[in-house]
Amino acid sequence: MKRTWSLALLLLAACGIEPSAVEDSSEAPTGVAPGVTLYFLDEWGELRPQLRETGRLGTIAEAVGLLLTGAGHSGLRTEIAPSSVTRVVVTTTPEVVELAVPLTAGDVTPRGIDQIVCTALGVHVQSGGARTMKAQVRFVQPTPVSDVVRTCPLIR
Amino acid sequence: MSGPLWPRGLRSRLLVAFVVVTVLGAVVAAWSGAGTAGAALVASSEQRLTEALTGQIGAVTPGLAYPPDQGALERLRSAAGANTLVTYGSLRSADGVAADLVPDSLRTAVRTGNRMVTQRTTGGGEPWLLIGTPVMITAPDGARTPSGIEVYAARDLAGVEREIAGMARSAVVTAALTLPLAVLLALLAAGSVLRPVRDLRDTARRLAAGDLGARSNPRGADELADLTATVNEMAGSLQESMAALRRMQADARRFAADVSHELRTPLSTLTAVVEVLSMSADGMEPDARESAQLAITETRRLVTLVEELMEVSRFDAGTARLRVEDLDVAGAVRDCLRARGWSHRVELVAPGAVPARLDRRRVDVVVANLVGNALRHGEPPVRVVVAASGGEVLVEVTDSGPGLPEHVLPHVFDRFYKADAARTRTPDSGLGLALALENARLHGGDVEAGNRTGARGARFVLRLPRESGDR
Numbered sequence: 361m362k363r364t365w366s367l368a369l370l371l372l373a374a375c376g377i378e379p380s381a382v383e384d385s386s387e388a389p390t391g392v393a394p395g396v397t398l399y400f401l402d403e404w405g406e407l408r409p410q411l412r413e414t415g416r417l418g419t420i421a422e423a424v425g426l427l428l429t430g431a432g433h434s435g436l437r438t439e440i441a442p443s444s445v446t447r448v449v450v451t452t453t454p455e456v457v458e459l460a461v462p463l464t465a466g467d468v469t470p471r472g473i474d475q476i477v478c479t480a481l482g483v484h485v486q487s488g489g490a491r492t493m494k495a496q497v498r499f500v501q502p503t504p505v506s507d508v509v510r511t512c513p514l515i516r
Numbered sequence: 517m518s519g520p521l522w523p524r525g526l527r528s529r530l531l532v533a534f535v536v537v538t539v540l541g542a543v544v545a546a547w548s549g550a551g552t553a554g555a556a557l558v559a560s561s562e563q564r565l566t567e568a569l570t571g572q573i574g575a576v577t578p579g580l581a582y583p584p585d586q587g588a589l590e591r592l593r594s595a596a597g598a599n600t601l602v603t604y605g606s607l608r609s610a611d612g613v614a615a616d617l618v619p620d621s622l623r624t625a626v627r628t629g630n631r632m633v634t635q636r637t638t639g640g641g642e643p644w645l646l647i648g649t650p651v652m653i654t655a656p657d658g659a660r661t662p663s664g665i666e667v668y669a670a671r672d673l674a675g676v677e678r679e680i681a682g683m684a685r686s687a688v689v690t691a692a693l694t695l696p697l698a699v700l701l702a703l704l705a706a707g708s709v710l711r712p713v714r715d716l717r718d719t720a721r722r723l724a725a726g727d728l729g730a731r732s733n734p735r736g737a738d739e740l741a742d743l744t745a746t747v748n749e750m751a752g753s754l755q756e757s758m759a760a761l762r763r764m765q766a767d768a769r770r771f772a773a774d775v776s777h778e779l780r781t782p783l784s785t786l787t788a789v790v791e792v793l794s795m796s797a798d799g800m801e802p803d804a805r806e807s808a809q810l811a812i813t814e815t816r817r818l819v820t821l822v823e824e825l826m827e828v829s830r831f832d833a834g835t836a837r838l839r840v841e842d843l844d845v846a847g848a849v850r851d852c853l854r855a856r857g858w859s860h861r862v863e864l865v866a867p868g869a870v871p872a873r874l875d876r877r878r879v880d881v882v883v884a885n886l887v888g889n890a891l892r893h894g895e896p897p898v899r900v901v902v903a904a905s906g907g908e909v910l911v912e913v914t915d916s917g918p919g920l921p922e923h924v925l926p927h928v929f930d931r932f933y934k935a936d937a938a939r940t941r942t943p944d945s946g947l948g949l950a951l952a953l954e955n956a957r958l959h960g961g962d963v964e965a966g967n968r969t970g971a972r973g974a975r976f977v978l979r980l981p982r983e984s985g986d987r
Contacts, residue, residue, distance in 0.1 A: 377558060377636060377643040377673055377676065377677045377680065378636065379635075379636050379637050379638055379643075380635060380636040381621075381635065382621055382622055382625045382633050382634075382635045383633060383634050383635065384629065384631055384632075384633055385562070385566045385631070385632040385633055385634045385647070386566055386567075386570065386631070386632045387570075387631065387632065388630060388631050388632050388649045388650050388651065388652050388660075389569075389570045389573040389574045389577065389632070389649060389651055389652070389667075390574070390577065390651065390652040390653065390654045390660065391573075391574055391576075391577025391578045391580070391651070391654075392577045392578075392580055392582045392584075392651055392652075392653055392663045392665060393578075393582055393653055393654075394582050394583070397656045409656060415581045415582065416578065416579060416580055416581050416582055417577070417578040417579075417582075418578055418579065419578060419579075482656035483578075485654060485656060485658060486578075486653075486654045486655070486656060487574070487577070487578045487654075488574050488577075488654065491658055514656075514657075515656065515657070515658075
């Protein structure tokens with residue numbers, strides 16, 4: 361009889377929430393960084409990352425806006441035409457980051473577009489996003505170049 | 517399980533076993549269902565909480581200054597919700613119970629694992645889910661390094677526990693609902709099994725009580741029906757052999773009665789002839805006289821035997837009748853001894869008159885048989901004690917011979933039983949003690965055979981009721 365009761369108690373106790381040991385759960389969150397990484401070109405026309413120590417990672421729009429202000433006196437150059445307006449509108453869908461830049465297709469070379477794409481996707485990856493993300497650069501006037509979905513040659 | 521709690525009846529045992537099995541099955545099914553559902557509920561709650569925390573942290577980290585100052589930690593902590601602890605080196609920002617609940621093991625796991633970890637614990641009687649995670653720095657190429665910022669969050673699981681308790685309760689209720697159903701089914705099953713068994717028991721009881729015509733009606737075609745049919749067959753053959761046995765017994769008795777009856781007439785003639793022979797025996801030659809004496813003795817013995825056989829036949833046929841009268845048992849015993857010329861060989865001890873209502877002739881037969889037996893097979897002194905005890909009259913006959921051997925005792929009253937197979941030519945018929953017992957029983961009394969305690973010799977005790985009704 362004693363055994364029957366202890367069995368019943370065991371059954372009832374098993375229905376509650378039991379304390380557990382430490383269990384592995386998932387990937388840790390990320391997103392902190394001492395600064396933002398922008399992509400410029402060296403003298404051979406190759407993409408070069410450059411860390412701007414802003415004290416934080418910031419958003420994609422901030423990073424691309426910063427890219428548009430130019431390379432400064434770092435020995436690197438940019439193939440994006442200087443513009444007084446640096447405001448970039450970012451729309452993120454599950455597969456594609458859409459970047460509406462205040463430029464025309466004529467203001468950038470293909471390498472310049474790579475600079476924009478790499479900077480945007482770099483911030484995306486650093487803030488915890490997937491490396492398979494693609495980017496689409498939309499220019500102010502209608503052009504077929506706006507519809508191309510791109511990846512960064514450095515981030516694959 | 518053989519204690520006083522275990523029921524004895526087949527029905528109760530069947531009932532208890534059925535109910536226990538059914539309820540146990542229902543409980544196990546309900547409990548395992550509730551357990552699985554509960555575990556799934558806990559797992560999904562944990563996943564939801566960790567995903568929410570990852571989202572909350574990930575939403576603010578890109579805007580967070582690095583290396584963080586106290587203000588940045590406060591922002592991260594408020595973004596991560598209540599009951600959260602955020603540390604960076606020696607800086608910390610805490611809210612609610614998180615700081616008290618987080619054990620060192622969780623901190624170690626966070627520091628070394630670089631992954632989000634969880635642990636369930638109890639604090640203040642409530643279940644909590646502790647989530648610990650480092651905040652990582654991801655390089656543009658995807659390499660992850662710990663930033664040194666650690667977030668610990670405690671999430672209340674009381675709501676989940678209430679849901680699980682609710683499920684367990686409904687499982688218990690479900691299991692309890694099977695109880696009356698199980699009892700009903702068990703009663704039906706027990707009834708269908710036990711009714712034929714009860715019928716069979718009643719039949720067996722009637723058979724045992726002597727009603728050989730008792731039969732059960734077999735129903736269906738199961739094992740119990742087979743058993744019933746077998747019992748019926750057994751009762752049938754028992755009835756037949758009993759009838760055959762009774763027939764044979766009756767035939768044998770009738771034969772004995774007929775034989776003794778037929779022998780009586782020629783014996784009367786023979787007796788008369790022998791009487792004449794005995795009167796003229798004195799004038800014979802010694803050889804002839806011896807033969808004549810032998811013939812006289814054997815003829816008298818034959819007459820006694822036939823008379824006793826006829827008496828036995830009357831007992832067997834149930835035609836023996838008592839003729840009771842008022843008599844003094846002590847006087848009757850004294851008359852019996854005197855009539856047979858045994859007065860000087862037997863010591864009679866009687867307290868005076870012992871009045872009773874008995875059949876004088878039959879009492880005389882019993883006493884004569886017991887005393888004659890003692891005189892023939894025992895050794896003197898033979899002693900007869902008459903006593904009254906309550907509603908009974910006791911006549912005790914003892915001798916000082918070798919007594920009755922152990923193997924003889926059960927057969928002393930058997931007809932024609934001879935204790936010593938070699939001594940077949942004793943003068944008694946072998947019916948004396950059997951007749952004594954029959955006569956005592958006819959009175960409603962008894963004769964006991966045994967040995968004297970503390971002395972040599974056999975001891976026979978005749979018990980007779982003082983008031984014998986006419987039988």
